[in-house]
Amino acid sequence: xxxxxxxxxxxxxxxxxSLGGISFYVIFLLSITSYSFIxxxxxxxxxxxxxxxxxxCTIAFxxxxxxxxxxxxxxxxxxxxxxxxxxxxxxGIYIRIFPWEWVNYLFTxxxxxxxxxxxxxxxxxxxxxxxxxxxxxxxxxxVIFLDHGFTSNINVLLLLGVTGxxxxxxxxxxxxxKLFMGDTGSQFLGVFLAxxxxxxxxxxxDSSGNLVQxxxxxxxxxxxxxxxxxxTTVVINxxxxxxSPFIGGKDxxxxxLSYLGFSDRQVSLVFIALSLLSMIFAVFIVYYxxxxxxxxxxxxxxxxxxxxxxxxxxxxxxxPA
Numbered sequence: 001x002x003x004x005x006x007x008x009x010x011x012x013x014x015x016x017x018s019l020g021g022i023s024f025y026v027i028f029l030l031s032i033t034s035y036s037f038i039x040x041x042x043x044x045x046x047x048x049x050x051x052x053x054x055x056x057c058t059i060a061f062x063x064x065x066x067x068x069x070x071x072x073x074x075x076x077x078x079x080x081x082x083x084x085x086x087x088x089x090x091x092g093i094y095i096r097i098f099p100w101e102w103v104n105y106l107f108t109x110x111x112x113x114x115x116x117x118x119x120x121x122x123x124x125x126x127x128x129x130x131x132x133x134x135x136x137x138x139x140x141x142x143v144i145f146l147d148h149g150f151t152s153n154i155n156v157l158l159l160l161g162v163t164g165x166x167x168x169x170x171x172x173x174x175x176x177x178k179l180f181m182g183d184t185g186s187q188f189l190g191v192f193l194a195x196x197x198x199x200x201x202x203x204x205x206d207s208s209g210n211l212v213q214x215x216x217x218x219x220x221x222x223x224x225x226x227x228x229x230x231x232t233t234v235v236i237n238x239x240x241x242x243x244s245p246f247i248g249g250k251d252x253x254x255x256x257l258s259y260l261g262f263s264d265r266q267v268s269l270v271f272i273a274l275s276l277l278s279m280i281f282a283v284f285i286v287y288y289x290x291x292x293x294x295x296x297x298x299x300x301x302x303x304x305x306x307x308x309x310x311x312x313x314x315x316x317x318x319x320p321a
Contacts, residue, residue, distance in 0.1 A: 021185025031161030052091020064187030116190030118227035135275035
């Protein structure tokens, strides 16, 4: 059982079952099984990227399950996260925005490890990680749908299955929640969303068949705007206080909005609204901006900075009640 001597700081003072992550992974496996019934099995066995997603998500799930049960050491978690990154890279899933492959590999490891930790850190208040993850998955599904690849894409069933699992879990995770997803859920979602983000945001071609690095950069950071802003804010604030950014604490952007006077439900609604607005912008960039230029970089750069600046400002101006 979990080591009860380790201090774990949680927003909720009640102990609740962390079963959400198990349901995510079970439905993930059922989605794979469904694909094998509907389509040819050779499409799965011969697709290295698909196998990379399955293997890395399985390893992340098992590591999260072990952490929920035994509170594993940080170095072990980091090692497994890097291992998941290597598996995706070997399978062909890595970010291609730099002219040097080794830099692409390093940035991919940074992206995947960072997102696995970001989703874990963001799971600090009811419904936040669940709703943000749903927004990211819906963005990927919209990108595939507008690209007319909904019936032929091997990952569609996985995206639909995990989205359905999260929507069902959201009912029990909404404040006051009855269930938590635990590290089992956040680690699984972290590598799954990071991998799908590489496939459909970092490396996706726009409607004109072009791959513009700055354009794909903004599509990616807008889609993942909440975990990026929250983690960056927490890391900056903790380092400025000479604290480790890897310890638990009630100093996330979600907490500071609560200190500002928002209820837990209102905080969730604020983050849902920001996620959906960013989702609309990301899809608009991919399929409705033909001639990407400096004006678009300026507009969406200002939007990102406004969101980050607002959350960072709130974190500096509020303190626990």
